[in-house]
Amino acid sequence: MIFETHAHYDDEKFDSDRDLVIQNLLNGRICRIINVGASIESTKASIALAEKYENVYAAAGVHPSEIGGLNEESFAWLKQQTQRKEVVAIGEIGLDYYWEKDASVQNMQRVWFARQLKLAKECRLPVIIHSRDAAEDTVNVMKENHAEEIPGVIHCYSYSAELAKEFVKMGYYIGIGGVVTFKNAKKLKETAVQIPLEKILLETDAPYMAPEPFRGQRNDSGKLVYVAEKIAELKGVSVATVEDVTKKNAKTLFGIP
Protein backbone atom coordinates (compact mmCIF):
# COMPACT_ATOMS: atom_id res chain seq x y z
CA MET A 1 0.00 0.00 0.00
CA ILE A 2 1.10 3.53 -0.81
CA PHE A 3 0.74 6.71 1.26
CA GLU A 4 0.13 9.67 -1.08
CA THR A 5 1.56 12.71 0.70
CA HIS A 6 0.68 15.47 -1.77
CA ALA A 7 -2.31 15.73 -4.10
CA HIS A 8 -4.79 18.38 -5.19
CA TYR A 9 -8.06 16.53 -5.83
CA ASP A 10 -9.95 19.81 -5.35
CA ASP A 11 -8.44 20.92 -8.70
CA GLU A 12 -10.94 21.62 -11.48
CA LYS A 13 -9.33 18.88 -13.57
CA PHE A 14 -11.19 16.43 -11.29
CA ASP A 15 -14.56 18.21 -11.49
CA SER A 16 -16.11 15.58 -13.75
CA ASP A 17 -15.10 12.45 -11.80
CA ARG A 18 -13.57 13.47 -8.44
CA ASP A 19 -15.53 11.07 -6.22
CA LEU A 20 -15.00 8.14 -8.54
CA VAL A 21 -11.24 8.78 -8.75
CA ILE A 22 -10.80 9.07 -4.97
CA GLN A 23 -13.04 6.09 -4.25
CA ASN A 24 -11.13 3.89 -6.72
CA LEU A 25 -7.76 4.93 -5.29
CA LEU A 26 -8.78 4.17 -1.71
CA ASN A 27 -10.27 0.83 -2.78
CA GLY A 28 -6.99 0.02 -4.53
CA ARG A 29 -3.34 0.48 -3.59
CA ILE A 30 -3.58 3.89 -1.90
CA CYS A 31 -4.05 3.73 1.88
CA ARG A 32 -3.95 7.46 2.73
CA ILE A 33 -4.07 10.75 0.85
CA ILE A 34 -3.04 14.20 2.01
CA ASN A 35 -4.93 16.79 -0.02
CA VAL A 36 -2.83 19.92 0.14
CA GLY A 37 -4.20 23.44 0.30
CA ALA A 38 -2.51 26.05 -1.86
CA SER A 39 -4.84 29.00 -1.21
CA ILE A 40 -7.62 29.90 1.20
CA GLU A 41 -10.18 28.45 -1.23
CA SER A 42 -8.30 25.20 -1.81
CA THR A 43 -7.68 24.84 1.93
CA LYS A 44 -11.48 24.97 2.40
CA ALA A 45 -11.91 22.40 -0.38
CA SER A 46 -9.17 20.16 1.10
CA ILE A 47 -10.88 20.16 4.49
CA ALA A 48 -14.21 19.31 2.83
CA LEU A 49 -12.60 16.31 1.10
CA ALA A 50 -10.99 15.20 4.36
CA GLU A 51 -14.36 15.40 6.10
CA LYS A 52 -15.95 13.31 3.37
CA TYR A 53 -13.37 10.49 3.13
CA GLU A 54 -12.00 8.61 6.10
CA ASN A 55 -8.50 8.18 4.68
CA VAL A 56 -8.12 11.62 3.18
CA TYR A 57 -6.45 14.31 5.30
CA ALA A 58 -5.95 18.01 4.70
CA ALA A 59 -3.02 20.40 4.79
CA ALA A 60 -3.95 24.03 5.42
CA GLY A 61 -1.76 26.70 3.90
CA VAL A 62 -1.13 29.29 1.22
CA HIS A 63 1.31 28.71 -1.66
CA PRO A 64 3.78 31.52 -2.44
CA SER A 65 2.00 32.24 -5.74
CA GLU A 66 -1.30 32.72 -3.86
CA ILE A 67 -0.23 35.08 -1.07
CA GLY A 68 -2.41 37.83 -2.59
CA GLY A 69 -5.24 36.04 -0.76
CA LEU A 70 -3.59 36.51 2.63
CA ASN A 71 -4.37 39.29 5.09
CA GLU A 72 -4.89 39.41 8.86
CA GLU A 73 -8.46 38.19 8.52
CA SER A 74 -7.75 35.23 6.25
CA PHE A 75 -4.64 34.35 8.26
CA ALA A 76 -6.77 34.24 11.42
CA TRP A 77 -9.17 31.91 9.62
CA LEU A 78 -6.24 29.71 8.56
CA LYS A 79 -5.09 29.56 12.15
CA GLN A 80 -8.53 28.39 13.28
CA GLN A 81 -8.46 25.52 10.77
CA THR A 82 -5.36 24.06 12.42
CA GLN A 83 -7.60 23.02 15.34
CA ARG A 84 -9.59 20.64 13.13
CA LYS A 85 -8.75 16.97 13.44
CA GLU A 86 -8.67 16.59 9.63
CA VAL A 87 -5.83 19.11 9.31
CA VAL A 88 -2.49 17.32 9.68
CA ALA A 89 -0.03 19.88 8.27
CA ILE A 90 0.59 23.48 7.29
CA GLY A 91 1.10 23.64 3.54
CA GLU A 92 1.93 24.18 0.97
CA ILE A 93 4.02 27.19 1.96
CA GLY A 94 7.33 28.54 0.73
CA LEU A 95 8.97 30.52 -2.04
CA ASP A 96 8.57 30.44 -5.82
CA TYR A 97 10.90 32.72 -7.75
CA TYR A 98 10.34 30.77 -10.96
CA TRP A 99 6.87 32.27 -11.42
CA GLU A 100 7.52 35.49 -9.46
CA LYS A 101 10.38 37.76 -10.55
CA ASP A 102 9.26 40.99 -8.81
CA ALA A 103 11.56 41.66 -5.84
CA SER A 104 8.89 43.29 -3.68
CA VAL A 105 6.48 40.38 -4.19
CA GLN A 106 9.32 37.94 -3.49
CA ASN A 107 9.83 39.84 -0.24
CA MET A 108 6.14 39.35 0.63
CA GLN A 109 6.54 35.64 -0.12
CA ARG A 110 9.30 35.50 2.51
CA VAL A 111 7.11 37.34 5.02
CA TRP A 112 4.16 34.95 4.63
CA PHE A 113 6.44 31.91 4.49
CA ALA A 114 7.93 32.96 7.84
CA ARG A 115 4.50 33.62 9.38
CA GLN A 116 3.18 30.23 8.29
CA LEU A 117 6.32 28.53 9.64
CA LYS A 118 5.69 30.24 12.98
CA LEU A 119 2.06 29.15 12.85
CA ALA A 120 3.18 25.53 12.35
CA LYS A 121 5.45 25.75 15.37
CA GLU A 122 2.68 27.32 17.45
CA CYS A 123 0.09 24.70 16.61
CA ARG A 124 2.62 21.83 16.52
CA LEU A 125 1.94 20.71 12.97
CA PRO A 126 4.50 19.66 10.36
CA VAL A 127 5.08 21.81 7.27
CA ILE A 128 4.90 21.04 3.55
CA ILE A 129 7.38 23.34 1.83
CA HIS A 130 7.23 24.38 -1.82
CA SER A 131 10.49 25.88 -3.07
CA ARG A 132 11.32 26.65 -6.69
CA ASP A 133 14.30 28.66 -7.97
CA ALA A 134 14.68 30.00 -4.43
CA ALA A 135 17.04 27.58 -2.68
CA GLU A 136 19.17 30.12 -0.86
CA ASP A 137 16.31 32.25 0.48
CA THR A 138 14.35 29.14 1.47
CA VAL A 139 17.24 27.95 3.61
CA ASN A 140 17.69 31.46 5.04
CA VAL A 141 14.02 31.89 6.02
CA MET A 142 14.02 28.38 7.49
CA LYS A 143 17.15 29.05 9.55
CA GLU A 144 15.88 32.45 10.75
CA ASN A 145 12.72 30.75 11.99
CA HIS A 146 14.44 27.71 13.51
CA ALA A 147 12.72 25.39 11.08
CA GLU A 148 14.92 22.56 12.38
CA GLU A 149 12.49 22.55 15.33
CA ILE A 150 9.52 22.00 12.99
CA PRO A 151 9.11 18.62 11.27
CA GLY A 152 8.39 18.78 7.56
CA VAL A 153 8.95 17.84 3.95
CA ILE A 154 10.51 19.66 1.01
CA HIS A 155 7.86 18.83 -1.56
CA CYS A 156 8.56 18.17 -5.26
CA TYR A 157 12.26 18.42 -4.54
CA SER A 158 14.12 20.09 -7.40
CA TYR A 159 17.57 21.07 -6.08
CA SER A 160 20.90 19.23 -5.76
CA ALA A 161 21.60 16.03 -3.85
CA GLU A 162 24.02 18.02 -1.74
CA LEU A 163 21.36 20.48 -0.60
CA ALA A 164 18.95 17.58 0.02
CA LYS A 165 21.43 16.25 2.55
CA GLU A 166 21.39 19.66 4.28
CA PHE A 167 17.59 19.54 4.52
CA VAL A 168 17.81 15.98 5.87
CA LYS A 169 20.26 17.23 8.50
CA MET A 170 17.64 19.81 9.52
CA GLY A 171 15.26 16.89 10.05
CA TYR A 172 13.33 17.24 6.79
CA TYR A 173 11.95 14.61 4.47
CA ILE A 174 12.36 14.90 0.70
CA GLY A 175 9.19 14.58 -1.41
CA ILE A 176 9.73 12.69 -4.67
CA GLY A 177 7.17 12.34 -7.45
CA GLY A 178 6.79 11.75 -11.18
CA VAL A 179 9.83 13.82 -12.17
CA VAL A 180 12.15 11.03 -10.97
CA THR A 181 10.94 8.89 -13.90
CA PHE A 182 11.88 11.54 -16.49
CA LYS A 183 14.91 10.75 -18.61
CA ASN A 184 16.53 14.17 -18.00
CA ALA A 185 15.96 14.22 -14.21
CA LYS A 186 19.62 13.58 -13.34
CA LYS A 187 19.71 15.67 -10.15
CA LEU A 188 16.58 14.11 -8.66
CA LYS A 189 17.77 10.58 -9.45
CA GLU A 190 21.10 11.40 -7.79
CA THR A 191 19.17 12.73 -4.77
CA ALA A 192 17.09 9.54 -4.53
CA VAL A 193 20.30 7.48 -4.59
CA GLN A 194 22.14 9.57 -2.00
CA ILE A 195 19.57 10.21 0.73
CA PRO A 196 18.29 7.34 2.89
CA LEU A 197 14.92 5.78 2.02
CA GLU A 198 13.94 6.62 5.62
CA LYS A 199 13.85 10.31 4.56
CA ILE A 200 11.85 9.96 1.33
CA LEU A 201 8.10 10.55 0.88
CA LEU A 202 6.08 9.55 -2.19
CA GLU A 203 3.91 12.28 -3.69
CA THR A 204 2.20 13.05 -6.99
CA ASP A 205 1.25 16.75 -6.91
CA ALA A 206 -1.77 15.46 -8.90
CA PRO A 207 -3.20 16.57 -11.28
CA TYR A 208 0.32 17.70 -12.25
CA MET A 209 3.66 15.92 -12.73
CA ALA A 210 2.47 12.57 -14.10
CA PRO A 211 5.32 10.03 -14.30
CA GLU A 212 6.50 8.30 -17.47
CA PRO A 213 4.81 6.82 -19.49
CA PHE A 214 1.98 9.28 -18.71
CA ARG A 215 4.02 12.50 -18.82
CA GLY A 216 1.80 15.49 -19.63
CA GLN A 217 -1.46 13.68 -18.81
CA ARG A 218 -3.66 14.17 -15.73
CA ASN A 219 -1.91 12.60 -12.78
CA ASP A 220 -3.46 10.66 -9.89
CA SER A 221 -2.13 8.78 -6.87
CA GLY A 222 -2.47 5.40 -8.61
CA LYS A 223 0.49 6.38 -10.77
CA LEU A 224 2.75 6.47 -7.69
CA VAL A 225 3.48 2.83 -8.47
CA TYR A 226 5.75 4.06 -11.27
CA VAL A 227 7.54 6.42 -8.89
CA ALA A 228 8.01 3.64 -6.33
CA GLU A 229 9.38 1.34 -9.07
CA LYS A 230 11.91 3.94 -10.19
CA ILE A 231 13.11 4.63 -6.64
CA ALA A 232 13.38 0.86 -6.01
CA GLU A 233 15.49 0.50 -9.15
CA LEU A 234 17.73 3.45 -8.20
CA LYS A 235 18.28 2.20 -4.65
CA GLY A 236 18.51 -1.50 -5.49
CA VAL A 237 15.67 -2.52 -3.15
CA SER A 238 12.23 -4.07 -3.76
CA VAL A 239 9.18 -2.01 -4.67
CA ALA A 240 7.46 -3.38 -1.54
CA THR A 241 10.30 -2.01 0.59
CA VAL A 242 9.94 1.45 -1.00
CA GLU A 243 6.18 1.41 -0.40
CA ASP A 244 6.48 0.18 3.21
CA VAL A 245 9.28 2.47 4.31
CA THR A 246 7.82 5.62 2.71
CA LYS A 247 4.41 4.80 4.20
CA LYS A 248 5.98 4.53 7.63
CA ASN A 249 7.83 7.83 7.05
CA ALA A 250 4.58 9.61 6.16
CA LYS A 251 2.72 8.19 9.15
CA THR A 252 5.50 9.36 11.43
CA LEU A 253 5.68 12.86 9.95
CA PHE A 254 1.95 13.54 9.84
CA GLY A 255 1.10 11.67 13.05
CA ILE A 256 -1.42 9.43 11.31
CA PRO A 257 -1.95 5.88 12.65
Ligand code: NI
Ligand atom coordinates in the same frame (compact mmCIF):
# COMPACT_ATOMS: atom_id res chain seq x y z
NI1 NI B 1 1.28 21.02 -4.77
